[in-house]
Amino acid sequence: MRISDRSSIRGKMIDTLKEIILDFQEIDLNTGTPRLIEVTPVTEKATICIGVRRGGKSTFLFQLMKRLLDSGVDRQNILYLNFFDDRLHRLQHEGLAAILEAYFSLFPEKKNKEKIYCFFDEIQMIHGWEPFVDRLMRTEKCEVYITGSSAQMLSKEIATQMRGRALSWEIFPFSFQEFLDCRGIENRGPLSTRKRLLIQKGFEDFWTAGGFPEVVNLDKSLRIKIHQEYFSAILFRDLVERHDISHPRAVVDLAHWLIDNTASLYSINNLTGYLKSLGHKAPKSAVSDYLEWFEDAYVMFTVRIFDASLARSNTNPKKIYCIDHSLVTSVSSGILINSGHLLENLVFTALRRLTPDIFYFKTKAGKEVDFIAKESDGSRMLVQVCESIANSKTKNREVAALNEAMSELQLSSGIIVTRNEEDKIVVDSGQINVVPAWRFILNVAERRTLKIIN
Incomplete structure (x- = not known):
């Protein structure tokens, strides 16, 4: 390819980037339901938000932008690009440096004078993004926020390529608490009978709809x-x-x-x-x-x-x-x-928001407990999932497995999660709390602490 042709292609890419950057300046930010995720930017480190496709990462970025705007940041100081945009495909060939060239040609007065807030959605679509972000943070006055739908963005390889300049947070689809917020169902504070009934109805809706934000309604x-x-x-x-x-x-x-x-x-x-x-x-x-x-x-x-x-x-x-x-x-x-499998899956996702350290447990006698989860403070939570323990044979089986596991692990408590039942059962090893799923999931959400992945 001749140099003049190459220059023309790059010029068109710069023009396209300018158009995308300016388009963003005019759109209304769709911030949706506030997510219960506290992300604190750290100086000279990129903030990486990762999670499943369509789980709400882009909307969460808009929520972060809205906070900046509400705090007085100029809209022009926010640079946003979504790399699923097919117009950005040629960046794979032209190089990500074209982004800065386009932005500062629009706003030259800001270079090295004002802090720029860079939001890059699904940047893993472009090969070689890591050294670009690393250089951006070293050479420009900026904060960088990134989303991606790949856990590879947590890998040691990327941490090495970015020279330790990244902190990552996981973003899942709506939790039950976020689902209640989306539906406008208040559950914080003491529960009146009416509030509890509304929460239980909300749980049945959550059971049906799940947590992907786009489909909940x-x-x-x-x-x-x-x-x-x-x-x-x-x-x-x-x-x-x-x-x-x-x-x-x-x-x-x-x-x-x-x-x-x-x-x-x-x-x-x-x-x-x-x-x-x-x-x-x-x-x-x-x-x-x-x-x-x-x-x-x-x-x-x-x-x-x-x-x-x-x-x-x-x-x-x-x-x-x-x-x-x-x-x-x-x-x-x-x-x-069956519904028992779905309830177990629901309990797993609640625990997974709390910690990635989740296992199943088998006692020496071969009895199985569905989950043992290690929390951030090092404590362990033993959880058995059973739709109903109304049947005495089922109850005895579940209680026996938990009691043996508690004894072998030297834990004084265990949990049986059911669809609707609630009880406290004293056993040789301590106490087993029987908890309805809606209450268990909300309790787990309260225990969740800010988790920095790397």
Whole structure:
């Protein structure tokens, strides 16, 4: 390509960037429901917000921008780019430096004089973004906020490339508390009978709608359609395209098997055998990669058995959970999923917002407890999930498993999460609190502390 042609292409890219930057100056910020996420910028560190596609990251950026504007920051001092915008595709070839060239050609008086607030949405779409952001923070007077739908943005490799200039926060779909806020249901403070009934009704709505912000107020048929589109986009954009998978059908079939078996045990061997039975030639190593990529995209999560030996923990069967229980009902075949699995998935996502350190536990006698979660202060929470313990046989089974686990782990309390029941049960090892799901999830949300990932 001739130099003149190259210069012309770059000039057009600069003009496009200017147009996008100026368009943003005129739009109304759709800030939606305030998220209960406290992000505190740290000098000379980029703030990275990561989470599943369509989980509300872009809206959260708008909320951060609104706070800046309310504090007196000039709108022109906010630079926003969404890298899903197809007009920015050529930045992959022209280089991200064109962004600063375009911005400061519009507002030259601000360079090195005023602080610029840079918001880059889904920047992982552009290869080589890390050194650009690193240089931006070293050479310009700015704060940088980034979103991404890949847990790879937490990796040690990126931390190294950015020379430690990044702090990351996870953003999930709406929690139950945020869902209540979205619906205008007040639950803070002492609960009157009326308030409790409204919360319980809100929980039934949350049980149906799930937490993806876009669908919480839609009817069933539209919600299912959008959930299915989400799932397809995650599979093809965040897995197949991102990892250049040559046989995408195997990934799709595996994803649907995992969704159909939410809250169930799996092993690499049985997954590999399942794909082989469908005619896919996916070795164990490929299946392991697929599972890591599902988790990287924040769509499915693996839970290992609690064991002091990492080798034993890795070789034992693992359990699979989805980012959103309602997404499961929209995407699954409906043959294997039941309301007990969905309740367990709902409890998992509540715990996952609190901590990534979640395991299932097996007592020496082989009794299973659904979750043992390690909190930020080092304490452990033992949680069993059961729709109802009204049946005495079911109650005895769940209580016995928790009692044994409490004894072996030297814990004085355990929790049974149900759909509606509430009780306190004294056992040899201490006390078991039976808690309805709505109350448990709200209690977990209150215990959540600001978590800096790296």
